[in-house]
Amino acid sequence: MFSLPGQLFKEPYSTAVFSADSTLIGARIAKDGQWRFENHIKVPEKFKTSLIQFEDKRFYYHPGFDIISFLRAVKQNLSSGKFVSGASTISMQVIRLSKNNPPRTIWNKIKEIILATRLELRYSKEKILNLYAAHAPFGGNVVGLDAASWRYFGLPPDQLTWAQSATLAVLPNSPGLIHPGANRDLLRKKRNRLLLKLMKKNIIDTATYRLSLSENLPDKPLPLPLLASHLTDRLAGEYKKGRFYTFIDKELQEQVNKTVEYHQRILRGNEIYNMAVIIVRNSDGAVISYIGNTGEPDNAHNNFIDMIKAGRSGGSILKPLLYASAFEQGTITPYQLLPDIPVNINGYNPENYNRKYSGAVSAEEALSRSLNIPAVILLKRFGITNMINRFHDFGLNTVTESAEYYGLPLILGAPDVRLWELAGIYSSMARTLNNYVENNSRYLTHDFHEPVLLKKGKITSANDLKVDAPVLSASAIWSTFNIMTKVIRPDDEGNWEEFYSHRKIAWKTGTSFGLRDAWSVGVSRDYTVGVWVGNSNGKGRPGLVGVKAAAPVLFDIFDKLPNSVWFETPHDDLKEVVICHKSGFIASENCDKIDTVLLPQTARYKSICPFHKVFVTDTMEEYLVPDQCKSTLATKLVKRFVLPPLQEYYYKIHHPEYKGIPLKEISCKDGKRKYSSGMEFIYPNDKTKVIIPREFDGKMGRVVFKIAHRESKTKVFWHIDNRFIAETTEFHNIEVLVSPGKHILTVIDENGDKISRTFEVVK
Numbered sequence: 001m002f003s004l005p006g007q008l009f010k011e012p013y014s015t016a017v018f019s020a021d022s023t024l025i026g027a028r029i030a031k032d033g034q035w036r037f038e039n040h041i042k043v044p045e046k047f048k049t050s051l052i053q054f055e056d057k058r059f060y061y062h063p064g065f066d067i068i069s070f071l072r073a074v075k076q077n078l079s080s081g082k083f084v085s086g087a088s089t090i091s092m093q094v095i096r097l098s099k100n101n102p103p104r105t106i107w108n109k110i111k112e113i114i115l116a117t118r119l120e121l122r123y124s125k126e127k128i129l130n131l132y133a134a135h136a137p138f139g140g141n142v143v144g145l146d147a148a149s150w151r152y153f154g155l156p157p158d159q160l161t162w163a164q165s166a167t168l169a170v171l172p173n174s175p176g177l178i179h180p181g182a183n184r185d186l187l188r189k190k191r192n193r194l195l196l197k198l199m200k201k202n203i204i205d206t207a208t209y210r211l212s213l214s215e216n217l218p219d220k221p222l223p224l225p226l227l228a229s230h231l232t233d234r235l236a237g238e239y240k241k242g243r244f245y246t247f248i249d250k251e252l253q254e255q256v257n258k259t260v261e262y263h264q265r266i267l268r269g270n271e272i273y274n275m276a277v278i279i280v281r282n283s284d285g286a287v288i289s290y291i292g293n294t295g296e297p298d299n300a301h302n303n304f305i306d307m308i309k310a311g312r313s314g315g316s317i318l319k320p321l322l323y324a325s326a327f328e329q330g331t332i333t334p335y336q337l338l339p340d341i342p343v344n345i346n347g348y349n350p351e352n353y354n355r356k357y358s359g360a361v362s363a364e365e366a367l368s369r370s371l372n373i374p375a376v377i378l379l380k381r382f383g384i385t386n387m388i389n390r391f392h393d394f395g396l397n398t399v400t401e402s403a404e405y406y407g408l409p410l411i412l413g414a415p416d417v418r419l420w421e422l423a424g425i426y427s428s429m430a431r432t433l434n435n436y437v438e439n440n441s442r443y444l445t446h447d448f449h450e451p452v453l454l455k456k457g458k459i460t461s462a463n464d465l466k467v468d469a470p471v472l473s474a475s476a477i478w479s480t481f482n483i484m485t486k487v488i489r490p491d492d493e494g495n496w497e498e499f500y501s502h503r504k505i506a507w508k509t510g511t512s513f514g515l516r517d518a519w520s521v522g523v524s525r526d527y528t529v530g531v532w533v534g535n536s537n538g539k540g541r542p543g544l545v546g547v548k549a550a551a552p553v554l555f556d557i558f559d560k561l562p563n564s565v566w567f568e569t570p571h572d573d574l575k576e577v578v579i580c581h582k583s584g585f586i587a588s589e590n591c592d593k594i595d596t597v598l599l600p601q602t603a604r605y606k607s608i609c610p611f612h613k614v615f616v617t618d619t620m621e622e623y624l625v626p627d628q629c630k631s632t633l634a635t636k637l638v639k640r641f642v643l644p645p646l647q648e649y650y651y652k653i654h655h656p657e658y659k660g661i662p663l664k665e666i667s668c669k670d671g672k673r674k675y676s677s678g679m680e681f682i683y684p685n686d687k688t689k690v691i692i693p694r695e696f697d698g699k700m701g702r703v704v705f706k707i708a709h710r711e712s713k714t715k716v717f718w719h720i721d722n723r724f725i726a727e728t729t730e731f732h733n734i735e736v737l738v739s740p741g742k743h744i745l746t747v748i749d750e751n752g753d754k755i756s757r758t759f760e761v762v763k
Contacts, residue, residue, distance in 0.1 A: 004118050008098040013243075014147065015242065019248040020247050025225055025228045026225065027232065028233070035142050037134070037147050037243060038241070039131065039134040040243075043129045044157045044165070050162070050169035052090075053203070054169045059090055064089060064119055091116040091117075093172075094119060097135045107543045121474070140221065151221040152164075161203055163211075166193045170187070174187075212674070227248075227257065228290050229249065229292070230291070231453070232497040234309065235302075245455045246287070247286035249288045259277075259556050259557055260275050270544075271535075271539075272417035272544055273296075273536075274302070274534055275293065275301075275533045275534075276307035276308045277289065277529070278308050279561070280530075282524075283431065284431075285449055287451045287453050288527075305590060307419065311417065315512045316389075316509070317422065317509045317546075318417065321425070322387060323378070324477060325476070326363075327599075328384075328476035328602055330606070332381075333363065335597065337362055338360040338362070338377055340371055343373060343644045345408060352567035353372065357650040358654055360651050363584070367484070369485050370487075375411050375412070384410055385403040396417070402417070410454060419530045420451065421450065429523070430525065434567065438470075442465040443466045445470055445732045449540070465585035476589055482506075484508055484523070485505065485506050485507075505522045507551070508520070511544070516538050516539070516544065518550040525566060532563040537738070574598040574600065575600075580593075580612065582641045587609060612640070613642050641660075643658075678711070679710075679716075681755065690760065691763075692761060702736060705745060706732065709749065715749065716728050718736075720746075722744075
């Protein structure tokens with residue numbers, strides 16, 4: 001009966017979220033319908049002084065029970081013949097509040113006195129003030145100083161004026177006075193009497209007193225700030241209750257909210273309704289802006305869903321992680337050519353966004369243009385299982401299935417991605433690179449981690465220094481980021497043009513299959529910005545692509561961030577390597593031009609340039625000279641860059657300077673010149689199943705076949721199942737009516753060279 005419980009107050013608290021400067025940016029009401037914030041660390045001086053002068057002027061001098069006030073109250077009650085004063089100290093009021101305001105009886109008053117003295121033995125005076133300020137009633141469903149300060153004045157408690165502090169100091173004594181009506185005059189009189197007392201005691205001066213009297217009383221309760229509604233909901237869901245101090249930059253959050261609103265007004269004309277943005281400070285991973293979705297009061301388009309946490313197909317957004325991993329291990333160099341041709345890999349036919357081919361492109365061009373076919377070919381070389389393991393190392397927790405499940409589409413959006421993890425990965429890459437240089441070419445063990453929301457969750461471990469990269473090397477990151485500054489995009493006509501920004505940013509976009517999700521992520525030395533645009537219900541829309549829907553938001557946001565110098569070069573993690581100028585492979589003795597470049601120290605390259613070959617030609621470099629003719633003809637050794645026929649077919653469209661193999665050969669016997677061979681199928685792939693649609697008249701459509709020949713003017717003869725079909729010169733493609741079933745297509749050129757392919761026609 002006279003023992004203090006271990007926990008005085010068990011009422012549920014509201015969720016209150018504060019920015020980096022301790023400004024309230026979001027709140028959710030407690031389960032019991034009260035606005036009640038968790039205990040504040042310190043009661044502000046103005047409120048504390050006002051409260052003590054009004055409620056308990058000898059608070060610091062009594063042991064919980066003020067005998068002087070008690071005797072005065074007894075005298076007043078006896079002389080008036082009714083109860084007019086209870087003589088309750090602040091400590092006694094804390095006990096009363098903890099008991100949910102029991103009836104005012106002599107017995108309860110005795111218990112309050114005893115428990116108040118015990119309260120004073122357990123807690124300091126400041127803690128007792130803290131308990132009172134957190135649980136005193138302030139009218140309606142407002143409990144505690146923090147909630148009252150924000151609900152009535154829209155300010156944190158430490159920014160209240162003397163008039164505002166005095167108003168809140170007198171309110172718990174009669175919380176009903178806050179309501180409009182005649183009570184307002186009583187509240188004003190009580191406040192003004194307290195202000196006069198403060199002036200007479202020289203706590204405030206005359207000027208402050210007069211200014212305070214002119215201040216208005218609060219009107220109806222104000223809505224609480226809601227600058228980060230989805231962040232507030234997230235913290236309320238993950239932690240249930242409490243006061244949360246975040247790294248959110250309030251001013252930046254307001255600016256990003258306006259940016260999202262601006263772009264959403266434009267996109268909604270195309271029935272694109274949702275957007276999410278996260279900004280991470282690279283130095284420590286702190287989240288400084290969090291916009292989980294667009295804000296529509298009626299939630300007509302599922303705006304309540306936090307799309308920063310939602311898993312969606314990322315399209316090409318993860319490609320840089322594959323290239324960085326391949327650079328680190330030496331699977332390729334950034335300058336090395338990758339095929340960009342029609343391919344069929346176990347029935348899988350990847351296509352580029354513009355459905356065109358370049359024949360062969362360097363890895364850096366493939367990444368900057370976000371070409372799908374080179375990425376798939378690179379993934380096949382690197383290994384799907386290997387890449388899944390790397391994703392896990394990076395912290396991509398949405399990749400949960402096996403290599404067999406994802407297959408080669410792994411790198412083109414097969415696994416879901418969360419904007420939360422995406423921003424964390426790219427921010428961790430930037431942090432790794434920065435810290436490597438700053439720590440004399442050593443890595444910190446905990447640089448790779450998810451973004452940090454709360455100040456109490458900041459990474460504070462010892463972060464031991466290591467020689468080897470825990471996740472990804474600084475050189476691989478540096479190489480990849482440099483490529484990402486040169487991102488190239490397709491314009492409306494399908495041609496390629498460079499997308500420039502006035503500041504240096506490594507950035508990448510992604511578009512999911514079916515135009516359902518548009519992504520963009522950008523990295524500077526100091527900040528990482530992640531953007532998702534789409535519809536929460538997964539509805540696709542024309543134009544919902546990363547570069548058109550998400551990238552403009554990304555660059556608008558970077559314009560609001562402080563400019564950054566570019567990353568320093570991690571010299572100690574790079575080595576000089578001699579590569580072939582044209583192929584980007586490690587140079588062979590046949591390469592006619594070489595470059596010395598900086599590549600990751602960890603890379604171990606297994607192959608040299610396979611494309612430069614040596615040929616014996618005549619002195620004009622027009623004809624190949626067979627061995628038997630070398631003794632009778634003037635010859636010359638020629639080094640040529642030669643691609644496989646199919647790569648060559650597309651490559652020379654974009655590279656008119658390409659020469660390839662000398663196309664003619666001299667015969668020593670008859671002096672005639674003949675063409676060398678070089679054919680390859682473009683379509684069909686081997687064992688392709690061809691589905692033929694019916695024409696408008698109901699008849700079966702035709703099948704299109706196409707080959708590449710090194711010498712386009714060579715005559716080519718086409719056969720299906722050993723039956724001659726057609727002859728072509730220069731343009732080697734035909735349209736043929738083919739019956740359902742399995743067939744063999746054979747192509748023979750005028751030199752007798754032959755290639756064959758099986759295919760099946762399906763109705």
